Amino acid sequence: MGITFSERLKQFFRIQPSLSDEFFEELTDLLVEGDFGPAGAYQAAEKLRGVCKKEKITQGDEARLALSRLLEGVLIPPGSPPWSAAQGLAVILLLGVNGVGKTTTAAKLAYHGRLDNRKPLLAAGDTFRAAAVEQLKIHGSRLGVRVVAHKHGGDPAAVVYDALDAALSGGGDLIIADTAGRMHTRSALVEELKKIDRVVEAKAQGARYIKWLVLDATTGRNALAQARTFNDAVPLDGVILTKCDSGAKGGVVFSLAAELGLPVAFTCDGEGYEHMKPFDPRSHALTFSGLA
Numbered sequence: 001m002g003i004t005f006s007e008r009l010k011q012f013f014r015i016q017p018s019l020s021d022e023f024f025e026e027l028t029d030l031l032v033e034g035d036f037g038p039a040g041a042y043q044a045a046e047k048l049r050g051v052c053k054k055e056k057i058t059q060g061d062e063a064r065l066a067l068s069r070l071l072e073g074v075l076i077p078p079g080s081p082p083w084s085a086a087q088g089l090a091v092i093l094l095l096g097v098n099g100v101g102k103t104t105t106a107a108k109l110a111y112h113g114r115l116d117n118r119k120p121l122l123a124a125g126d127t128f129r130a131a132a133v134e135q136l137k138i139h140g141s142r143l144g145v146r147v148v149a150h151k152h153g154g155d156p157a158a159v160v161y162d163a164l165d166a167a168l169s170g171g172g173d174l175i176i177a178d179t180a181g182r183m184h185t186r187s188a189l190v191e192e193l194k195k196i197d198r199v200v201e202a203k204a205q206g207a208r209y210i211k212w213l214v215l216d217a218t219t220g221r222n223a224l225a226q227a228r229t230f231n232d233a234v235p236l237d238g239v240i241l242t243k244c245d246s247g248a249k250g251g252v253v254f255s256l257a258a259e260l261g262l263p264v265a266f267t268c269d270g271e272g273y274e275h276m277k278p279f280d281p282r283s284h285a286l287t288f289s290g291l292a
């Protein structure tokens with residue numbers, strides 16, 4: 001693997017003799033490469049130009065620090081996880097396309113919830129893929145967490161309904177529902193997700209209900225397109241970024257905040273249960289800028 005994007009950004013700032021017009025143009029191009037998208041990259045570079053002028057910054061390293069501060073300001077702090085905020089039932093619905101890491105993330109959330117003294121229940125809402133229920137059951141038995149499942153091809157809303165029933169009768173206080181990332185058609189998937197959403201809204205009144213989109217960090221700008229699609233179908237509370245260990249550039253996180261108002265709740269950097277941590281805007285901005 002070559003040098004990371006953050007290292008390139010760092011070098012770019014290092015070699016600047018002056019913060020000329022050309023510098024800000026090149027910075028824009030570089031941010032586009034870092035998954036900012038053209039409009040976001042231009043805005044960030046222009047904002048930085050303004051800050052440098054106002055604060056009389058002339059050195060590359062100072063400018064990089066200013067960029068990091070500016071980018072941190074774009075990000076939305078995730079708040080505390082739903083299981084730690086209050087007592088009572090919490091319901092997490094995980095959405096996202098195939099292969100992004102939903103099922104693995106469901107298991108990680110159960111693991112972390114239990115560390116915080118919650119009693120998780122996993123709901124096997126991906127009834128579309130034959131192996132999906134089995135995959136979640138394997139996690140459930142490793143973790144000692146109950147998995148509510150129906151058979152392959154069943155109605156996922158009914159699975160979630162049963163998980164809610166089980167929780168409300170004392171079987172748990174943190175439901176983590178996995179869902180399918182693919183159906184026969186996109187509209188079928190959207191209808192299915194809306195139905196699950198209606199079931200939770202109706203049956204879990206008073207519960208803390210969170211909808212998180214799982215995104216593979218290595219898919220770059222495509223992640224933003226996915227977020228738009230899902231957010232239109234079922235308004236999201238935030239995203240969980242997976243595979244941050246696999247060479248992601250990290251710029252899309254700023255677009256998720258600036259363009260869709262979505263915070264990142266957690267980042268995952270490996271397949272193990274412990275490879276998930278709460279997202280920290282400051283450290284993301286510093287790492288992105290090559291300062292951490």
Ligand SMILES: Nc1nc2c(ncn2[C@@H]2O[C@H](COP(=O)(O)OP(=O)(O)O)[C@@H](O)[C@H]2O)c(=O)[nH]1
Binds near residue numbers: 097102104245268
């Ligand atoms: N390297 C890495 N792999 C991950 C991470 N999260 C999930 N995976 C892997 O990605 C693949 C797809 O995950 P899965 O949970 O089945 O995705 P789903 O289709 O969205 O449910 C599996 O091989 C996981 O082990 C992560 O944070 N880092």
Ligand SMILES: [Mg+2]
Binds near residue numbers: 104126132
């Ligand atoms: Mg899955």
